[in-house]
Every structure is written in structure tokens, then in C-alpha cells.
Amino acid sequence: MSADIPILAANRVSDRAKKTLDIVKQFVEERCIPADPVFAAQVDAGGDRWDHHPSVIDDLKEEAKKLGLWNMFLAKGHYKEGAGFTNLEYGLMAEYLGKSRCASEAVNCAAPDTGNMEVLAKYGNEAQKKEWLQPLLDGKIRSAFLMTEPDVASSDATNIQLSMKREGNEYVLNGQKWWSSGAGDPRCKIYIVMGKSDPGNKDVYKQQSVILVPANTPGIKINRMLSVYGYDDAPHGHGHLSFNNVRVPASNMVLGPGRGFEIIQGRLGPGRIHHAMRTIGAAEKALEWMLLRINDPKKTPFGKQLKEHGVIIEWVAKSRLEIDAARLVVLNAAIAIDDRGAKGALKEIAEAKVLVPSMALTVIDRAVQSFGGAGVCQDTPLANMWAQIRTLRLADGPDEVHLQQMGKNENKKGKAVSAKILRQAEITKDLFAKYGVSLSHIGPKSKL
Template sequence: MLQPSKRSAALAERIKAFMAEHIYPNERQIYLDAERLGPWASYPQIETLKAKAREAGLWNLFLPAHETPDGLSNVDYAPLCEIMGRSLLAAEAFNCSAPDTGNMETLLRYGSEEQKEQWLKPLLNGEIRSGFAMTEPEEASSDATRIASSIVRDGNDYIVNGRKWYTTNATNPACKIFIFMGRVQPESDDPYRRQSMILIPRDTPGVRVVRALPVMGFYGVPDRAAEVVFDNVRVPATNMLLGEGRGFEIAQGRLGPGRIHHCMRLIGLSERVLERMCRRAELRTPFGRPLIEQTVTLERIAEARIMIEQARLLTMKAAYMMDTVGNKEARQEIAMIKVAAPRMAQQIIDWAIQMFGGGGTSNDHFLAAAFANARLLRLADGPDEVHRNQIAKMELKRLNGTDPALTGGDATVLTLAEAEHMNRDSLWPKPAGFDA
């Protein structure tokens, strides 16, 4: 049921070998390139790795089985994504990084043939990158109904206005296309039919990348967040995705797979951090006693192993449900892993930083970047609070459809007759005249 196929297992071994030969040895250089060249430049080592991965046939592995004959199921892709997640840089090398994967799936599922030819094909070939413009600085983006950017029809065109931020890839020279979410005019009475998604080429007049945004001090790695202004941007009406008012529908189809990919990668990252914790504990002997012999160290290693296994099993269950009953039926499981995996990763990385001491707060051991990434993912694709509310509402709805008499779940107060009956059956009956 949750067992990946032989094809997945074979790919896993090939990815492990590629990571050992090409990814891990080049991590420091890529981080140095990011610091030296900044978020507006191309990083040559990344481009070299992408060429090697494509040559090795380890390319576009995220493509879903239900969309393409050579695609993988979620259960098959999960262990591969976990291995890639051990390095914050690997997903891009395999052309499996956000937001491109989500944008490619969106184009694959909802794009016209012309849109696929113009944008999907070069994205799949790794010739260009893309951005996803949804979050806004002036609105509470956890409530997507509040998105204020506008998309107004004008003859055969749409005119787009808005201020977006944390638009991934916007400073990347290879970024050529944005998927933009905004309110379409005139608005529908249904708040979930007021949003649309439209394609905006990066070089369209009126598109201005204002600044690069760091994630806890990291620019450009692993993604390139930026603030972007869209000022009277005019694009053809044919750039609309699926149709006016279909933005939420697209978002749900896009974000489900993206959320599970993030969680899979976090599990791999946490595995690598735990391994480093264990090896560090064997090397350090403060006060004449190895860290590995200290109870607090053993407890944290044990708790980390338990937390990783819990997150992996829940993630695999979500993957299985997405494969068998669809994203809509799996939405509670997807929401649960989106809360559980980043929280798990953040805690394990925090323990690792504590064990590494001052060195853990730099990026000598990649822990600072790992922590920034895990903390970011408690917000990206919906904050924890929104997912927890959704989980709770679905749980309440589920329980409202069951008979508590059949499950022992009744929580009502005892009736007076039941209370009197319990007293009569007591070993200590109420004495005569006690109520006098």
C-alpha cells in the first residue's frame, strides 16, 4: 500500500549516488556564490549540476503519474523527494524545486496548448525559471480572499495592478514568467470566485522587481524571494488560466502537491541534521565527558528519531490518499503534515544548533540555512494556524456525522436519574437523613 515501486527504489539509489558525487561536495561553493554574486545573478555551479542531472536521467521526477505516462505516483516520488531534501540545493539541480514544480503542474493541468508550448516546454527543459505572485505586503495573505491586486478586462487584454512580495525567483535572471493571482472585475458574489490567475511575462512593461528579500538573512538560497510591483501591466486575454474566477480552484490543485513536496524534503533535511547531531556528539567531550554519554543528548536523539518517523508515516499516508482518493479527500492529511513536518524539522535543527554551539549559528554546518528554511515553511503555503483551524473543522464535521452511542464518545452531562442510580450502586450509600 505505502511501499514504493521497484522503479522508485532504483531511482532512489541513483539519486543517492548523484548526491554523494555532485551535490554534497559542491554545497559550500554554491553558498559562497550566493554570498559573493548576490540574489540577482546566476550561480554557475547550479547550472553545471542541472546539466549533469539531466544527462543522468534524473530530471522532472516530480511529474505526476495521473498527468503524464512517465510520471510517478506520490508514494513513488516521496522517498525521492526526501533524498533530495537532504540538501537545500538539490531540488533545483533536478528541476524539482518550488515554485517551478507548482507552476509546471498548473500549466500542465490548466494551461492551454499555446501556453504549454510557450512556457511549460522551456520550464520542463530547464531553459527558464518562473515565479508565483500571490502574497501581498498590505494584506493578510493567510486569507486569500483578501488579495487586493486587480485584473481588469480591457478589450482583448487584461490590465493588472498589484504589489506582491515573497515572489520566489523574481530576482533570478532565468525567471521569464509569473503566475499572478488577483481579483477580477466585476466581482462575483461568491468570495471564492473573485480571484483569477493570469500569466505575466517577466519583461512586460510595468513589471518592476523592487528588491530582493532575505529569509532570516539568506539571500538567494535556496530560493530568491522578492518584492514585485505590477503597474498597469497589460497582457493578452489569452494569458488567463482556465477562466475568470477560477483562481481558488487552481490554487487548491496547485498547493496540495506543493505542500506534500515541502514536507517530504523536510524529512530528508531532518534525517541529515540528526546524522550530524549523532556524529557531533561523538566528537565533543566537554568537561571530560563525551556529549554522546549525556542523558540530554540521548533524549534529544531519541525524540528526533521518533518525530521523524511519525512525520514520515503521516506524509506517506497523505501521499497514498492523494494517489487513491484524490487531493480533496486527502486535504486533512495534507494539512496535518504541513503543520507537523516544519515543526518537527525546526525542533530537530534547534537541538542540533544547541549541540554544535556557536558554530551552529553560522552556516559552517548548514544549520542556520536549514533552520531558516524550516521556519519559513511554517508560513509558506499557509501558516500553521490556518491549517490547524482547517483540521479541527474537518474533525468536528466528521464527528457530527457519527452516533456517540456507537463510539462511546458522548460528552453530555449525566441526567439526575443516572446520578441517583450511580449513588444507589455505590459501596458507600448516602446515610439516612443526610439531606436534612
Template sequence: MNFEYSDKVKDLIARVTEFMDLYVYPVEAEMHKQVELDPWSTPPLMEDLKAKAKAQGLWNLFLPLSYGKYSAGLTNLEYAPLAEIMGKVLWAPEVFNCAAPDTGNMEVLAKYGNETQKKQWLEPLLEGNIRSAFAMTEPDVASSDATNIELSIVRDGDEYVINGRKFYISGACRKQCEIMIVMGKTDPENSNRYIQQSQVLVPMKTPGVTVVRPMKVFGYDDAPEGHAEVVFDNVRVPVDNIIMGEGKGFEIAQGRLGPGRIHHCMRSIGAAQRALDLMCKRVSERIVFGQPMIKQQSIREDIAKSACQIEQARLMTLKAAQKMDTEGNKAAKDLIAMIKIVAPSMALDVIDRAIQCHGAAGVGQDTFLAHAWAAQRSLRLADGPDQVHMMQLGRDLVKKVAG
């Protein structure tokens, strides 16, 4: 394994770091103020930052395959350090047009969409002109098993009629969200559970689409993106809105989630690294019992443990990314599962120690720590809960050894 970065990637690391230092960290408080003024709309400050990043060529860095003028054409391994840097601020990936769920939706459309779908929806997403959502999770079924999805997609002539309820649909609360990729069943009676599902494009303004409410995550509404509960009541869309054809929904979901999972892990490492940096600064400055906190042995141990955990997760993430690049996502599925199990829990450990070192300040709004902890805790459920990854990983590992 060779994790030495090319000059191109080293340059991008320096440029993204400088951008964050100059334009992102200094306006964190102002961004929160603008969101409070108009919670469900992209803040003007975000649009300004996006324009700056785009002008500097720091745009669509996530897209591994070159897509004309829209993509930097980086590999997963090359993107990893950039995503880590962005992960140090919860909303920073959007600045570079590298935020979920848009990233996954763009990858789906780039890989599976037809030319009309790409022109209508992918290109505006790649330009950063619109936002999107991915509607899979449902309140009434265990959605970590995608074959359980119950939303109904029934063909009626030249249209599909969609009925069902989704929740925790990230991005769907935002006014600028114009399109959803919706997963449901077109053939619920098929004996093969893995070809019952399909994915279809549903514009937000389609009659019958109702955003019921924003769902909260540990008390945070995560505006302006939000996590919506959405009802589909006799929603009609053209049959041309199907992605790749009927019965391809599960296949598309699997193709989408591999890169999405590792992108989350890359950002988790960034959040943990920032927490550790804040912890180091705090314990150097804070006086307890007549001396700086760093004089306490337990504090030194916490910092050492945190650094070890971060580096272990970082190396595992890079190994998974490299295998995805060289052998494909399917060949790397065990490593992707491992890092999805490891990274959020690692980040929770590190952030928790940082909160403890900050005392009361650590649980409030004056640092990023409390919100970062909530985000990482929810990530243990997003894109499949830990238990599902461990179940499948354990099964596959035994198969390799025992046959």
C-alpha cells in the same frame, strides 16, 4: 497501507543518493561562493549539475502524471523518498528540476493550461531552460485567505490591465525568471468570493513590472532565487494569458497547493534527518567534561526524541501521499493539513537540538543548520500558516463527528 517501494523506486533512491554523495554535498561551499559573486543569477555550477542530473534521467521526478518525454511518471508516494533526499540540501531540488515555485507552476500549466501556454511556458520549464515565480501574497492583506487578494486584473479589449503590489514572491529576483503566474481579482464585486479571482501569465519583462527589492527571511536573502517585492503598474498582457478562464483563480490555487504542501513536508523530513545525522556525528566526536557528548543522558534523549519525531512525520507524509494517489487530493486534504502542521515544527525541533549540540558552530555558516532552521521556520507560514490549517482541520473533524 503498503509503503514498500517498487524496484524502479528503489533504483531511483539509490541513484539520487549516489548523485548527492558524488556531486552535491562536495560542492556546497563552492556553490555559496559562486552565488556571492553573482547573487541573482543561476550559478554556473548549478547549470553543470542540472546537465548531469538530466543526462542521468534524474529529472522532473515530482510530476505525478506522465507528460511525455519530460516526466518520470511517479506517484506522490513514489516521489516522497526522493524529495526527502533532495531536502537535505536547500538548493538540491533545483538540480533535479524539482524546486518550488517551478514545480507548482509546472503542475498548474500541465493541469489547467491550454496548448499554447504549455508550448510557450511549460515545455521550457520542464526542460529547465527558464525559471518562474508565483505571485499571490500581498503586503496589505491577510493573504493566507486567498479571497482577500486585491491586485486588480481588468479587461480592456484584447488585453488585461494589471495593478497592484505583491511581496515574498519566491524566484522573481533571479535573472533567469521569465514568467510569473499572478493571482488577482477580475470580478471583485461578485457575491461569490471564491470566483472573484483569476490567474494570469505575466512575463517578467512586461512593461510596468518592477522588482522593487529582495525580501529577507531571518536575514537570509536566499539568492539566487530570492523573495521579491513586485509592483504591477498598468501592466498589459493579452487576454489569452488567462489560465482556464476568469473566476478560476481560487480553484487553481487549491489544486496547486495540495501537492506543493506535501512536497515541502517531504523535504522537511530530509532536512531533519540530515540534522540528526550531523548531531549523531558531532556527539560521538566532541569531548565535553572529559568524555564524548554521547555519554550525557540529555544528549541521548535528544537523539531518541528526534528519531521518533522524524519517523512519525515520515509515516504521516507517506500516508497522505498514498491517499492523494488512490483517492485524490481533495479526499486527502485532512492528512495534507496534518502533515503541513506537523512536519515543519518537527524539523525545527530536530534542527534546534542539532544546533545546540554544535554550540557556536551551529549558528554560523560552516554547517547547513542555521539556514535550514530559518527555512523551516518560514515554512510554518508558507502555503498557509499553521493556524489556518488547524482552524480548517478542526472544523472539518468536528463536522465529521457531530454533523
């Protein structure tokens, strides 16, 4: 087997998944990564960057289907529509996907479609699944998730203001959304939209709903596409949209009015871990580029190759340590989801969500530094990788929100931990007395 599997995960990975992992590795390394520059060139070809998508993606999709690489993200035991892999098994595959711009889309495992398909598979009714889930599963259309808004602090989703008012058999939507990833793609046919349907509800977590809005519904305007540190991410993109009296059938409501928080929590949990899985791969790719640079015999600052400078070798060692440690955190979260479900793995998911992007940014920054000026321009993928991964410290809830919750939960142990330490101190005092040892060297502030 050519693909490496950490010892932590080996006994939990099926023979079928091991074989598939080898295929994924080869497909990414030999087909997708070489196609990434072609993808970029095809986006730039012609006139409007938003009116077409690169044909190389379609060819890669056909190859992926023939190889059996399709919809691997829908976890075994949770969704009947998937390929039958666990979250742990997909996590190992997603690491390879994260090394290429094209790979995730080529195997129909790209955000935001993954999270949207999970919403429809988990919460959608049969009619909604037939109309929207099946075309997404088939890779015939793409989708967008509309939650964040420009005029409120969307890190607290109770602030969401887009209005959903019931009028007869329809809901009328008014408001704005931005960072609507995927909205620029001409293949995007459906928006999954969160809005406020019951602003008077005393329970602030029951005021919101999620509804399906076809992208061509009258009253929707894409005001602009947002850049990410200067990158527009065409044709996918991140849209700033306005809704002006947009009428949607009431039957498009997902799960029911007032259940928006339940749905987005069910969606964002797996989405966070998928981002973390792919980000491990991006960090690995950055380390590979750094190794390429420091072993270049033509680059000899101060008369030596970069690899001969002690600080550079230290960067390599630190990067390897940090990637391997972060990978274990991600795989631990994947195992927790497999065993307890996303709701039962919130701590592990949050740990991965916070830790992994910061790790990857550090590794990528070292690679950029090793390349000098070439590292910040289009001659390597590093600058674009850094920009994309920097957004993950904001996406699916900013780091600070997760750290706040993690800190509060950890602090709940404070009373029990204090009692334990004080009890241990009492035992130690008894032992001092038993063995006739003086307490004179213990400071006056000691718990002893």
C-alpha cells in the same frame, strides 16, 4: 538495494522506482551535498548577487539528465509530462533531495517551478504549454508564483487586491505582491499571478483569476528582495514587486476568469506535500550533523564526550522517533493523493503540512544546541536550514488555517461520537444490573 523504504510503502514502490531511489541517494550524497558550499561561494563571487546563477547547478543538471533524474514530481496517473513515478515514489526521492541546497534544482524538481509546472500541465491551454511549460520542463527557464500581498492578510486569499481589469484584448494589472519566490533569479521568465478580476461578484471565491505575466512586461518593478531571518536566498530570492498598468494579453488567462481559487487549490495541495517530503530529508541531515558533533573526541565538556551525557542521547532518540513518525504521515498523504487525488486527500496533506515543519525545527534546534556557537553561524548548514523551514509554517497557508479547518472537520464527528458513548453507557448499566454489581462507586457526574 541501498536506499531504505519503510515497510508501509514497500509493496507500493515499483522496481524501477527502487532503482531510481538508489541513484537519487547516491547523486545527492556524493554530488549535490559536496556542491552546496561551492554553490554558496559562486553566489558570492563577483558583484551583484542577483545578476548570475552558480555554474555548478548547470553541471549538476547535465549529470542528472544523464542519470535519468528529471521532473520526477509530476505524478504518474495525473500528468503525462512526468517521469512516471507515483507521489509515494517521488516522496521517498524528495526526502533525499531535501538534504541538499542544490539537489532539487539539479533534477528540475525545485519550488516554485514544480507547482507552476503543475498549474500549466493541469490547467494551461496548448499555446500556454508550448510557450511556458515546455521550457520549464526542459529546465531552460525558471518561474515565480505571485499570490501574497503586503497590505492585506493573505492567509485569507479572498483579501487579494491586485486589480485585473479587462480592456479590449488585454488585462491591465495594478497592485503589489511580495514573497514572490524566484523573482530575483535572472533565469525567471514568467510569473503566475493571482489577482481580482471581478470584485463585484457576490461569490467571493469567483472574484479572482490567475494570469501568466512575462517577467519583462513593462510596468513591473522589483522594489526589493526580502530576507529570511537575514538570508537573502540569492539568486532565487523572494521579491516585493509592484505592477503599474501592466498590460497582458487576455489569452494569458489560465482556465478562465473567476477560476483563480480553483487553480490555486489545485496548485497548493501538491506543493504542501512536496515541502513536507523534502523537510523529512532536512531533519535527517540535522540529525546526521548532531551525531557528528556528539561523537567528536575533541569536544569533551565536563570531561566527557557529548554522547556520554544522558540528555544528549535522549535528544538523539527523540529525534529518531519524531522523524520516523513524521515520515509515515507524509507517506500516508502521498498514498492518499495517489489513490484519491489531492482534493480527496486534504486532511492527510494538512496533517503533513502542519506536523513536519514543526518536527524538523525541533530536531534542527537540538542539533544547533549540540554545536553551541558554531550551530548559529555559517560553519554548519543548521542555521540556514532552520530559517528556511521556519517559513514553511507560513507558506502555502499558515498552520493556524489548516488547524482551524482540521479541527472543524473533526468536530463534525461530535454528535455521532456523543451518541455512541451514551449508548455504550446504557449498555454498561444493563451489564451492571445483569451481574448484580453495585453502581455506588460511580460518581454523580458519570455518564453511567
